Amino acid sequence: MKRFLLFLPLLIALVVGVVLFAGIGKDPTKLESALVGKPVPEFSLKDLHNADVVLDQSLFRGQVTLLNVWGTWCPACKDEHDDLMWLAEEKGVNIIGLNYKDNREDALLWLDRLGDPYRKIIYDPRGTLGFDLGVYGAPETFVIDAEGVVRYRHVGVVNKAVWEQTLLPVFNDAQGNG
Amino acid sequence: MVRIVYLMLVLLLSGAAAAEVADVYDFSDRAQEQRYQNLIAELRCPKCQNQNIADSNAPISKDMRDAVYRMMKDGASNEEIVESLVGRFGEFVRYKPEFDSRTFLLWATPAITVLGGLLVVAGVVIRSRRAGPESPALSAEEKARVDKMLADRDRWS
Known part of the structure; x- marks a missing residue:
């Protein structure tokens, strides 16, 4: 008993060490979306390019989609734009944009200047769909399967490494089942 | 030494004062306002992770306060309000997590x-x-x- 007690501090240190070690390298600012496994929330918002067209959640039916949340006020969105262009043009990825808390003129100007990687862009100036999606900071990118169900959410910039290591596996998986 | 403690105290208190966010909402009575204050004090801002949405200036916190206020006006219960935000932003926004196998x-x-x-x-x-x-x-x-x-x-x- 006495001898066991002598080893108790070592034991506690080991347990604490393992627990703390497991936390190293994890980014606490990246949260898993509460919507994973759930369908895209219902919405009814205008098309950025054409204010007469109203888009809704049926937009996500039929093929696997990347939903990219962006705004011209968001510097990191500019950083990822070239990589989104690359995804759309080189890889043929189906990307839908959610123009979040922005205004139409600025957004269209931005697309004119930098190019448009999106198949469709949902115009959400008041951030209602963004709120329902649990968006807490642009850019965010969702993988949505052909049934319109959210598979994954990535918070932060999408680049080639993020695509290959994080999004592509989920994307392929969604395609396999979709 | 006393002077340092005093300085620390002043710094500490001024921080709390500066963090306060003023929104203008109308409440029918004191109790409703108190209920609103309690709700926003126990919801956590997903963007600025160590603040509640009452103290945070982040746009998302403003949206969440608006949503809490709107749902209160619509007659939702406290549980319904918290559940609806958890359904969007995840368990993370609860400062008081539910008791389940993970917690x-x-x-x-x-x-x-x-x-x-x-x-x-x-x-x-x-x-x-x-x-x-x-x-x-x-x-x-x-x-x-x-x-x-x-x-x-x-x-x-």
């Missing part, structure tokens, strides 16, 4: 610690009881050493 340890840690402490105290008490009050605290050999030490001290003083 079991979190909630049970204080009880486990107190129980552990009680066990240690009980162990000490039982051991000293078992030794018995009448058994001498010092063995004969130890008593002889103490007597010698005391005698030495008396000699030198």
Whole structure:
């Protein structure tokens, strides 16, 4: 008993060490979306390019989609734009944009200047769909399967490494089942 | 030293004052306003992770406060309001997580610690009881050493 007690501090240190070690390298600012496994929330918002067209959640039916949340006020969105262009043009990825808390003129100007990687862009100036999606900071990118169900959410910039290591596996998986 | 403590206190309190966010909402009575304040104090901002949405200036916190206010106006209960935000932003926004299999340890840690402490105290008490009050605290050999030490001290003083 006495001898066991002598080893108790070592034991506690080991347990604490393992627990703390497991936390190293994890980014606490990246949260898993509460919507994973759930369908895209219902919405009814205008098309950025054409204010007469109203888009809704049926937009996500039929093929696997990347939903990219962006705004011209968001510097990191500019950083990822070239990589989104690359995804759309080189890889043929189906990307839908959610123009979040922005205004139409600025957004269209931005697309004119930098190019448009999106198949469709949902115009959400008041951030209602963004709120329902649990968006807490642009850019965010969702993988949505052909049934319109959210598979994954990535918070932060999408680049080639993020695509290959994080999004592509989920994307392929969604395609396999979709 | 006192001056440093004073400075620290002033800094601490000024921080709290600066963090306060003023929104203008209308409430029918004091109780409703208090209910709103309690709700936004126990919801956590997903963007600025160590602030509640009452203190945070982040746009998302403003949106969440608006949503809380709107749902209150629509007659939602506190649980419904919190659930609706958790459904969007995840369990993370709760400062008081629900008791389930994942949060079991979190909630049970204080009880486990107190129980552990009680066990240690009980162990000490039982051991000293078992030794018995009448058994001498010092063995004969130890008593002889103490007597010698005391005698030495008396000699030198």
